Amino acid sequence: MDTPVNLRMTKQRQVILDELRKMHTHPTADEMYRLLRKRLPKISLGTVYRNLEVLSDCGLIQKIEVAGTQKRFDGNASHHHHVRCAQCSRLEDVYVDVDAEMDQKVSRLTEFDVSMHRMEFVGVCPSCKVAANA
Amino acid sequence: MDTPVNLRMTKQRQVILDELRKMHTHPTADEMYRLLRKRLPKISLGTVYRNLEVLSDCGLIQKIEVAGTQKRFDGNASHHHHVRCAQCSRLEDVYVDVDAEMDQKVSRLTEFDVSMHRMEFVGVCPSCKVAANA
DNA sequence: CTACTTGCAAAAAATTTGCTGCTAT
DNA sequence: ATAGCAGCAAATTTTTTGCAAGTAG
Numbered sequence A, B: 001m002d003t004p005v006n007l008r009m010t011k012q013r014q015v016i017l018d019e020l021r022k023m024h025t026h027p028t029a030d031e032m033y034r035l036l037r038k039r040l041p042k043i044s045l046g047t048v049y050r051n052l053e054v055l056s057d058c059g060l061i062q063k064i065e066v067a068g069t070q071k072r073f074d075g076n077a078s079h080h081h082h083v084r085c086a087q088c089s090r091l092e093d094v095y096v097d098v099d100a101e102m103d104q105k106v107s108r109l110t111e112f113d114v115s116m117h118r119m120e121f122v123g124v125c126p127s128c129k130v131a132a133n134a
Numbered sequence C: 001c002t003a004c005t006t007g008c009a010a011a012a013a014a015t016t017t018g019c020t021g022c023t024a025t
Numbered sequence D: 001a002t003a004g005c006a007g008c009a010a011a012t013t014t015t016t017t018g019c020a021a022g023t024a025g
Helices: A011-022 A029-036 A045-058 A102-110 A126-133 B011-022 B029-036 B045-057 B102-110 B126-133
Strands: A062-064 A072-074 A081-085 A091-094 A113-124 B062-064 B072-074 B081-085 B091-094 B113-124
Touching: A011 A029, A011 A045, A029 A045, A045 A062, A091 B102, A102 A113, A102 B091, A102 B113, A113 A126, A113 B102, B011 B029, B011 B045, B029 B045, B045 B062, B102 B113, B113 B126
Parallel strands: A081 A113, B081 B113
Antiparallel strands: A062 A072, A081 A091, A113 B113, B062 B072, B081 B091
């Protein structure tokens, strides 16, 4: 899958980007596919996978690589982290950051050239807390 | 897959735990399977999956949920983080931790009851650095 | 034009499961 | 004895790919 030299903004690609940007959940490829078919009834799952891949290679979206089997995608391309509910798997954005020297500290410790990090917090979301007290 | 009331330490389970504990890499189920067949030629891949699941449910090992499609497992059950090589996917342990108040800070921000976090650093490992300069 | 992309269908990769006989406790 | 497990093979789930026809630039 060598990335092509010139990327085109096709209808499909545009709609994928568009929809993903207005969602604040973090859908899987399959969830995107089901949603997209409302606007593009003939889109194929392969196209969805290919475009999510391309868009995240370009940095227009993020591939979220945290817990769980399925990949998830995030229309918010800025640096941020996630909280996951241990009970219902809900995933939300978190805008905190660890101290800026952490990457360098890890570089020294491990001899890797560390360039970024991801963080996932795990806990119980507000609605599952309520459910637990019911 | 309801966890049984009484777990048994079968030969297979013991060997899986044993081998995983002495590795300092973080194998996938399939990598474990190939390794295990040296000691248990008849073990099946299904058994490997089932046991890695059970052992991590018990807290005897960790299921590492970081980047990538495949699940990975870690014989070291203590709290620690990981560095991944962006080029060769090598995964190593990191013993740094973020400040202890981070979980609480995120709890306040998100209204989740945050109880833990995972962190993954991404970079280039020593051998890939050498390869890049060759 | 023509390199890139699509839809479709088939393949591959990763994981889970049903079942029958074996085994740890 | 018996609940729990193993091995095997088949099924599911998730992701990737080959190909022929369509399209953005």
